Amino acid sequence: MSPQPVVDIRGLHVRFGEVEAVAGIDLQAYAGQATALLGRNGAGKSTTMRVLAGLVPPTAGTVEVDGLDIGRHTLAVKQMTGYCPDVGGLVPRATPWEHLQLSAKLRRLDSWEDRARDLLERFELGGVAHRITGGFSHGMGRRLSVVLAALHEPRLLLLDEPFDGVDPIGVEATMDVIADARARGACTMVSTHLRELAIQACGEVLVLRGGSRVATVGAAEMAGEEGARAYRALLD
Numbered sequence: 001m002s003p004q005p006v007v008d009i010r011g012l013h014v015r016f017g018e019v020e021a022v023a024g025i026d027l028q029a030y031a032g033q034a035t036a037l038l039g040r041n042g043a044g045k046s047t048t049m050r051v052l053a054g055l056v057p058p059t060a061g062t063v064e065v066d067g068l069d070i071g072r073h074t075l076a077v078k079q080m081t082g083y084c085p086d087v088g089g090l091v092p093r094a095t096p097w098e099h100l101q102l103s104a105k106l107r108r109l110d111s112w113e114d115r116a117r118d119l120l121e122r123f124e125l126g127g128v129a130h131r132i133t134g135g136f137s138h139g140m141g142r143r144l145s146v147v148l149a150a151l152h153e154p155r156l157l158l159l160d161e162p163f164d165g166v167d168p169i170g171v172e173a174t175m176d177v178i179a180d181a182r183a184r185g186a187c188t189m190v191s192t193h194l195r196e197l198a199i200q201a202c203g204e205v206l207v208l209r210g211g212s213r214v215a216t217v218g219a220a221e222m223a224g225e226e227g228a229r230a231y232r233a234l235l236d
């Protein structure tokens with residue numbers, strides 16, 4: 001018997017007025033797997049992530065996380081999901097530690113402080129744990145967003161553009177978070193434009209174009225110059 005997918009998307013459509021952001025995506029992702037979403041600007045990557053994060057309702061189709069329908073069990077799915085949005089999500093007047101406190105409280109986490117400190121250190125944010133995020137650089141904000149997504153060791157880890165503008169230490173820390181998630185049997189999805197980092201982090205790559213999936217390939221097939229050519233060909 002094949003295992004039940006953590007993410008099971010069938011016939012997903014998302015429409016914003018005249019715009020069809022997602023035009024019939026099927027996607028299954030499993031425990032211990034990391035899947036990359038690649039595609040040009042406007043391909044539907046972030047919208048797919050937002051649906052999985054419970055922020056955007058499907059216009060049509062079914063979306064299940066661990067067998068739970070996201071429309072009927074939105075709160076339960078949110079509890080088992082960690083989401084790093086592509087933009088925003090941080091409160092400018094709050095510090096990283098206050099963000100972590102709030103997240104822990106909302107999720108009723110016990111003894112989260114050591115893990116929070118460890119994550120902040122790994123992302124070199126320990127020194128700014130009590131500084132308001134309003135003055136953070138773009139990369140610092142990205143790194144904190146990954147920390148917040150990972151704090152509660154979610155069953156489903158959604159990272160939307162986690163590497164965007166992030167320095168090598170932050171990239172390495174994010175790679176470690178993804179590797180940890182895979183090792184403990186979580187399901188990870190990473191949306192990015194950085195093909196080489198996507199294939200380093202993920203075993204499988206989905207290429208989206210115009211709201212549809214145009215290919216699912218093993219990460220190795222996307223590597224190097226040949227992979228770059230293959231990817232380029234899928235975009236046109």
Ligand SMILES: Nc1ncnc2c1ncn2[C@@H]1O[C@H](COP(=O)(O)OP(=O)(O)OP(=O)(O)O)[C@@H](O)[C@H]1O
Pocket residue numbers: 016019020021022039040041042043044045046047048086
């Ligand atoms: N809230 C919204 N209202 C109207 N249109 C939207 C909304 N969100 C997304 N779209 C549109 O849906 C399409 C897909 O957008 P989406 O953000 O999912 O693409 P993406 O692949 O993540 O792009 P990028 O790489 O630029 O982040 C785009 O045409 C976008 O303009």
